[in-house]
Each structure stands twice: as C-alpha cells, then as structure tokens.
Amino acid sequence: MRVLKIALATVAVFALATGGEMAWRNRAFLMAEMGGGGAKPEAEAQAAPAPGGGGAPPAMPVPVAKVVKRTLPTWLDYSARTEAIRSVSLQTKVTGFVASQPMADGADVKGGDLLYKLDPRDFEAALEQARAAVQRDEAALTYARAAEQRSSSLVRTGSTAKDALDQNTSARAQAEAAVALDRATVKTAELNLGYAEVRAPFAGRLGRDRAPVGTLVGANTTTLNTLVQLDPVYVTFNPSERDLAAIAKAKRKSEVKVEVTLPGTDGETHRGDLTFIDNAVDPQTGTITARATIPNADFALLPGQYVRARLVVAEQPDVLMVPQAAVGSGQLGKYVYVIGDTGTAEQRLVTLGPTEGDLVAAAGIKESDRVITGNLQKIGPGAPVQPLPTETAAK
Numbered sequence: 001m002r003v004l005k006i007a008l009a010t011v012a013v014f015a016l017a018t019g020g021e022m023a024w025r026n027r028a029f030l031m032a033e034m035g036g037g038g039a040k041p042e043a044e045a046q047a048a049p050a051p052g053g054g055g056a057p058p059a060m061p062v063p064v065a066k067v068v069k070r071t072l073p074t075w076l077d078y079s080a081r082t083e084a085i086r087s088v089s090l091q092t093k094v095t096g097f098v099a100s101q102p103m104a105d106g107a108d109v110k111g112g113d114l115l116y117k118l119d120p121r122d123f124e125a126a127l128e129q130a131r132a133a134v135q136r137d138e139a140a141l142t143y144a145r146a147a148e149q150r151s152s153s154l155v156r157t158g159s160t161a162k163d164a165l166d167q168n169t170s171a172r173a174q175a176e177a178a179v180a181l182d183r184a185t186v187k188t189a190e191l192n193l194g195y196a197e198v199r200a201p202f203a204g205r206l207g208r209d210r211a212p213v214g215t216l217v218g219a220n221t222t223t224l225n226t227l228v229q230l231d232p233v234y235v236t237f238n239p240s241e242r243d244l245a246a247i248a249k250a251k252r253k254s255e256v257k258v259e260v261t262l263p264g265t266d267g268e269t270h271r272g273d274l275t276f277i278d279n280a281v282d283p284q285t286g287t288i289t290a291r292a293t294i295p296n297a298d299f300a301l302l303p304g305q306y307v308r309a310r311l312v313v314a315e316q317p318d319v320l321m322v323p324q325a326a327v328g329s330g331q332l333g334k335y336v337y338v339i340g341d342t343g344t345a346e347q348r349l350v351t352l353g354p355t356e357g358d359l360v361a362a363a364g365i366k367e368s369d370r371v372i373t374g375n376l377q378k379i380g381p382g383a384p385v386q387p388l389p390t391e392t393a394a395k
Contacts, residue, residue, distance in 0.1 A: 057384065058384070059343065059384040059385055059386040060375060060378055060379055060383060060385050061375070061385075061386045061388055062337075062345075062372045062373075062374055062375045062379065062386065062387060062388065063372070063373045063374040063375075063387075063388050064370045064371060064372055064387040064388065065322070065323050065326065065370075065371050066370065067320050067321070067322060067365055067366070067367050067368070067369050067371060068320070068321045068322070068359060069318055069319065069320055069321075069367055070319055070321055070359075071315050071316065071317045071318070071319065072315070072316045072319045072353075072356065072361065073312040073314070073315055074312070074313055074314040075310045075311065075312060075313075075354070076239065076243050076246065076247070076311045076313055077310050078237040078238065078239060078308070078309045078310075078311075079237065079306065079307075079308065079309075080235045080236060080237035080260065080306070080307050080308065080309035081235070081236055081237075081304065081305065081306055081307070082233050082234065082235055082236075082294075082301050082302065082303055082304060082305045082307060083233065083234040083236055083291075084204075084228040084229055084230070084233060084234070084303040085229050085232065085233060085234055085293075086202055086204070086228070086229040087226065087227070087228040087229070087303070088201065088226070088227050089223045089225075089226055090115060090116070090198055090223065090224045090225045090226065090227055091217075091220055091221070091222060091223055091224065092116075092118065092195060092196075092198060092217050092218075092219060092224070093192075093195040093219055093220060094118065094123065094192050094195045094196060094219050095216070095217065095218050095219050096118035096123075096196060096216070096217065097118060097119045097214060097215070097216050097217075098116060098117075098118060098119075098211050098212065098213050098214060098215045098217060098224075099117050099118055099119045099120075099213065100117045100213060101115070101116055101117075101209060101212075102115065102116075103115050104206075105206060105207070105208050105209045105225075106205065106206055106208075107205070107206050108203075108204075108205050108206075108230075108299070109200045109203065109204065109205070109227070110200065110203045111200055111201065111202045111203050112199055112200060113199060113200045114197055114198075114199055115198050115199060115200055115206065115224070115225065115227075116197075116198040116211070116224050116225075117196060117197050117198070118195075118196040118197075118198075119196070120193060120196045123189065123192045123193040123195075123196050124193060126189045126192065126193075127186065127189035127190060127192075127193055129189075130182060130185040130186040130188070130189045131186055133182040133185065134182040134183055134185075134186055137175060137178040137179045137181075137182050138179050140178065141172070141175035141176055141178070141179050143175075144168065144171045144175040144176075145172050145175075147168045147171065147172070148165070148168040148169050148171070148172045150168075151164050151165040151167075151168040151169075152165055198224060200227060201227070202227075202229055203229065203231070204227045204228050204229040204230055205227070205228055205230055205299070206225050206226070206227055207225055207226040207227070207228070208225070208226075209224070209225055210222075210223055210224060211223075211224045211225075228303055230296055230299045230301070230302070230303075231295065231297055231299065232272065232294055232295045232296055233293075233294055233296045233301050233303065234291050234292070234293060234294075235258065235260050235272070235291065235292045235293075235294050235301075235307060235309055236289065236290070236291045237290055237291075237292075237309045238282075238285070238287035238288065238290070239287060239288060239290055239311075240286055240287050241286050241287065241288065243313075244277075244281070244288060246313045246314070247274070247277070247311065247313055248277075249313070250311075250312070250313040250314065251274065255274070256273065256311055256313065257271060257272075257273060257311070257312045258272050258274055258292035258294070258309055258310065258311055258312075259271055259310045259312075260292070260301070260308070260309050260310075261307060261308045261310070262300065262301065262305065262307050263306070263307070263308070265300075268300075270294050270295070270296065270300065270301060271294070271295075272292050272293050272294035272295060273292060273293060274290060274292050274311065275291060275293045276289075276290065276291040277289075277290045277291075292309065319353065319361045320361065320362060320363070320365055320366075320367060321356065321359040321360060321361050321362065322350075322359065322360060322362045322365065322371045323358055323360075323371070323373050324355065324358055324359065324360045325358070325373050326371045326373040326376075327352065327360065327362070328376050332349060333349055333350075333351075334349070334350050334351070334352055335347050335348060335349050335350060336350055336362065336371050336372070337371070337372040337376065337379060337381075338365065338370060338371055339369075339370040339385065339387055343384060343385065343386075344382050344383060344384055344385065345372060345379045345380065345381060345382065345383045345384075345385050346381065346382075347380075347381045348364055348365055348369075350362040350363060350364035350365060351363040351364060370387060372385065372387075
C-alpha cells in the first residue's frame, strides 16, 4: 500500500507541472495576439532587426570584361569524305617468282623505293643472250661491208658483174638490220630485268601484301599490293545549288579556303583550298560535287573518312563579341549583365552568333559596355555591383 501511495503522488506532481507549463505557453500566445505586454517568443526576438541595422545591401564584387570587336568569317558547313589523289594496284609487267619484299605491309614509302623484287636470273640470262646476238651480227655486218667494197672496186674495173655488187649491198643492209634488231632485243631484256624490281611510282602508304615471297606472279594479272597517296588528299562534299552562288562569288574574288575537322580530334583542323567544282547540278538531289585539296603531312587523314568541311565565303566586319561565360539563359532568351551608369547590374537580351575560341558574337550590346563575367547567380537586374580590376577578373 505504501508503494502505491508514493506512485500516485508522483503522477499528481507531474500532472501539475505539465499543466502549469501549458498554461504559461497559452497565456504568452494570447497576449502576443492581443498586442499585450510580456516577453516575446525567442524566435521573434531573434528576428527583430538590430538597432541601426537598416539600409541598402552591399555591392557585390564582380569580374568584368570588355566587349571585343572583330571581323568574323562567314562559313558554309558540309559533311564530306576524304579521297586519295592517287591510288594504284601494284602489278608486274613480267612473269616470275617473288624473291623479296623490302618494305613491310602498311609502310610509308617514298617515290622510287623498292617494294618487291622478282627472281632476276631468267631476265639476266635473256639479256646476255641478246648481247651475244649483237656481237655475232656486228661481226657479220663487218664482213658484209668489206664484201660490198670489194665488189664495188671490181665492178669499176669490169672484173665482175653488177649483180654481184647488188647482192653484196643487200647482204650489208640485212646485216645492219640484224644488228639493229639485236640492239632492240637487248633493250627489251634490260627493261624486263628492270621490271623484276617493283618500285613506288609516288610517295604514299602500302596496304596489305597479296603476294608473299615465293609466289609465282603473272604479267599484268597478279596484284602484289596497293599504294595510296596521303599527302595531299582530296575532300569531296556536295553544296546545294542555293549555296553555289555564294561559293562562285567568293571564288571570283580569291581562293576559297576550306577547313576540315575530323570527328573525335577535339576540334583539330586541316586547312586547304577549294580546287574543283563540277560542271553540272544533280537534278535528283539539287547538289553539285565540289572538292578541296588538303595538305596532310602528318597523315592524320586517310582515304574514305567522313569529316566536316567549312568554307569561308565572306567576312563580316565589326562583330561585337563577349566571353561565353558571361551569357545567361532565362525565360525570355539569352542575356548578359553589364555595369550600368549608376553602378548597378543591367540585363541585356542578346542574340548569339558564331563563336571563336571562348568568345561568342552577341547582338544587343554596345562596344562601350562592361560585361559581367562572374557571380551571375548572385546578382539580378538593378543589383549594386562593384567591378573588380581587370587583372583580378582575368584570374
């Protein structure tokens, strides 16, 4: 019983304490609603402004940049494809066994480099036979000339008939023809011996070998390999007939420059000139074939690749450009903030144009504007700003 009494007493004390706290809270709330005195809630006291703390917010430091005026080219952009200026299948003009391949598959070679060599023994033997025939027939020619001279002397003295002289003259002429034929045979044998060596007709890159050492290759029938020229290369594209007038106008003024970009190379460009425009428009597509010649000393472009080709057809002077980092986007479109005359941020709606590096053309600004390039999320139209020095803004 004693334990029960102590528990009941404890519950009573807790109830009285809780009720007192709730009553105090209700009284404070009612007095605040009625405008009465009393202590303010803790949160309200903290929200009250400190004495003398009013006034305009401090100016936000912002980096600024000047508007840049430049002359920009007008581009025409096309999908294009690279082509080799020269591409040949390497074949032999004689029949023989492949004896060696001095250049490996895929090697970059110079004009005149030895690529394949056939077994030369048959051709060397044929050349020796031809030279021996020349010596034999030259000896016969020497005798025929001497016989003709003797017959001529005897005819003058009347010791022999005129017919003998004619026969000796004919024999001398036939001997001369035989020697000429032998010399031509020697030249042919020398050529055939030379054809046993297959050399590069121009500088380029070899493909895959198709006639390993020991293969019997036929004259003009077996392809040993392929060779393509890589420097320079053609880039072929198809402008529409709508762009043809602009290209023709630019070509009449000067050489039309072409920039070629290979996908996946982080904007690396190769530059060349427009060198060919076809003489007819395709009536089915409304396009015309055009071609640029692009130097390719580093062999970065290979025949058959898809690239982007840009043509400079005109120049646009006095274009105002701003850093791309200064451009924001809103519901009304693109905008930039500039420093106003009163030291506040002014919002200018702009129309963007072509880019050049970190700059973008922006219509809707003035050359004298100072463009805010940082802290754009912390300012708004009319916000007081403090431009940082140029060297600080550039960091």
